Amino acid sequence: MDAVFEIDTTTQRDDLKSGIKYYLSFLKNTGAAASSSIVKSAPMATANNTQFAKNIILCGTPGTGKTYSTVLYAVSIIEEKPFEAIKAEDYSAVFARYLKYKEGGLVAFTTFHQSFGYEEFIEGIRPVVSAEENAETGRDIEYEVHDGIFKSFCDKAGTPIGGGTSVDLGIGKSPSVWKVSLEGTGDNPTRTECMDNNHIRIGWDGYGETISDATDYSKDGGSTVLNAFYNRMQIGDIVMSCYSSKTIDAIGVITGEPEWHDEYQHYKRLRKVKWLVKGINEDIVDLNAGKTMTLSSVYKLSVSVSDALQILRKVKPTLFTQNVKIPNRVFIIDEINRGNISKVFGELITLIEPTKRIGAKEQLRALLPYSGQNFGVPDNVYLIGTMNTADRSIALIDTALRRRFSFVEMQPDSATLKDVLVDGIDISEMLDTLNKRITVLLDREHTIGHSYFLQPLKADPSIERLATIFENEIIPLLQEYFYDDYEKIQLVLGDNQKPDDSTRFIVKKTDAVKLFGNADIDFPEYYEINGEAFKRIDAYAFL
The missing domain is CATH 3.10.590 (ph1033 like fold)
Incomplete structure (x- = not known):
């Protein structure tokens, strides 16, 4: 696995050569440093102490443990302990405390989606069935102002x-x-x-x-x-x-x-x-x-x-x-960039700023449109969002909102796989190789997270399980990343370095003419996925 790519100048596409050559030069110049990930996860500036930003977004590619990490951040914030200390604990013990805090109302969790709006997040008007005395007068339905999940969470945040x-x-x-x-x-x-x-x-x-x-x-x-x-x-x-x-x-x-x-x-x-x-x-x-x-x-x-x-x-x-404590509270928003953020947040775009929180020197309240309440965000409420940077089907986060959040980049961590071997295949090294190739051919925002391999292969480090992961998760992900450009997918998987089609995951077919007889058409090449190759140990030799 010393060579990331083997270039055959007679067959490689011209649009790939310059990028590959540049990267090979990079590997040569950086020496041993090239064996590590190209980009380290940007640690939060205050992750080693108990001073956290009020608004945090954990961003990264799929499978990097963003939602997993929200549990660690939430417990660290509530218990006012250093993040690294919580991270060093057994996760099951931390998760048990997280569930306890969630049950006690100190943590709330929601997921944004395209139908999620201001009415669900802050407040809105909803119909309710009238009381019997009103129903008799013909008023079967009435309307009431209903608190959204975040406003309700904030309203109770002062409970000691x-x-x-x-x-x-x-x-x-x-x-x-x-x-x-x-x-x-x-x-x-x-x-x-x-x-x-x-x-x-x-x-x-x-x-x-x-x-x-x-x-x-x-x-x-x-x-x-x-x-x-x-x-x-x-x-x-x-x-x-x-x-x-x-x-x-x-x-x-x-x-x-x-x-x-x-x-x-x-x-x-x-x-x-x-x-x-x-x-x-x-x-x-x-x-x-x-x-x-x-x-x-x-x-x-x-x-x-x-x-x-x-x-x-x-x-x-x-x-x-000192015996009566107003605890920190954590509101987690998974997939925060899947909603129409400007529409969902409304007045919060200003109110969530640390200097505008209730209790701060510049505390600010906004008059809500439905209830008329002067609403503000308490100082002990922390917002944690997660954002998948590889999802191109959704809009970028609003610029005005972006500056109000601290972004913690979460990159694939191959070190978590250092002890995972499948019939001699070093999964940690394999993940590094895959991600280096993706970074050269695409960008660092579309790498593959360690979570795809971590739990499944620790539970069952077999070639059958590895084959299932590649065939059902990694290949579809690469197809999405590269818009079905199978020549690039072959480069990522090392198929261009293999001697024959028996071990190639993606096989190039040139028999289109046989399918249509003597038709006078210049048929293009096409590609097929070789399911049998995923079950062969030697097929992974170039990863």
Whole structure:
């Protein structure tokens, strides 16, 4: 395998000669260095410490382990450990922690595609089936503003993790933020009693203790409020006590299920609450999509969890001791350049900049078009994307968005295959040879990743498995790369150096005249794939 190409000047195409000769000269001048990969993967500037860029794209050719590496980066960012330290660990142990973080809401994963849009990523309007009371009036379908996956992820990014039960704020992993009216606005006996005894109370006492599907709301209404109080509101959700149409006087966390307390004269429906702060006077109109609070006793606010936590941090900073941590969160976008990125990201093209994040000196919010919410990206949210540089069927990433990401190039790593041998064939050396030839004949963006060989051949290092990989994966990939230019594919596979067709993977056929008799046509040569050659050890001698 010392020679990458053997040039027969009588048969080689003129358009290939100059490139091949240039590369052979390169090999001669670089000596031993030529045996390594032409281009090393560009390491992330901060990969050896715990300071990661807020927005990262792992880019490279197919099979270089981009999606695999997102797991390592995510765990490293969340645990605030050096990337190299996480990479050195057993991958199965790291992956188990990754799944735990994903289940806990610290990691989210999505894949972009051509149908993916702003409405799925940030927010949009979707139809919902009306409640029965509205359906009776002929309104079977209603429309609501629905949070996209990234906005929902950001809204919950401020949720803290307690270092112990004594300091845990009690906030759930996916909390909602609710408004509750305690009897009415301003000071009143119900508000005072609720603050003193750590609970919230609402009315609709006329329906009695039991609320069920059979309850008739046609006379007095209240189905939406009671459904929210009994079914939608969950333990761990955040509740804000409405003091006026614009202000709140307390923030708490729901700690108990709905109860009925007949000892009260009014407002007998109760849920226990852990008040985190009381006696405040905070205007939340801007945080609530510019809307004042309505008369409804209980409903979900447009205030995000992160914004609620910011209020708490401002009015009572002692809540956030060293034992209560706001963890880093990681949002992974696989195949990021397969979507219409400018359309999907919308306002995020500005908001994801590190200097524009919530909590940064130049923090910036944008008014969202559907909800009217002033939205910003929290500082503890990290974006990791993957991008296949060899896919020519998709558009290049938007230039304005490109400058907001740090790019980590991932090249084929033949070192991972150094101990993989198939009947004496050194797979690591074979991959290096293939990629050097592809780089000369095409470019370095279309090399072959180590993942094509790594797991299959470590599990079954047989010639049959190697033949399957070449026939079903490598050959189709080369056909795509070279637009079915089989003469170049032959050069990549070393077929031009083989003595006869029995060991050539791609065989040139010149018998077209026999197929059509004596037709007076200058028939071109054509090529066939020799399936039997993939199963012969000597066929790989020139790789």
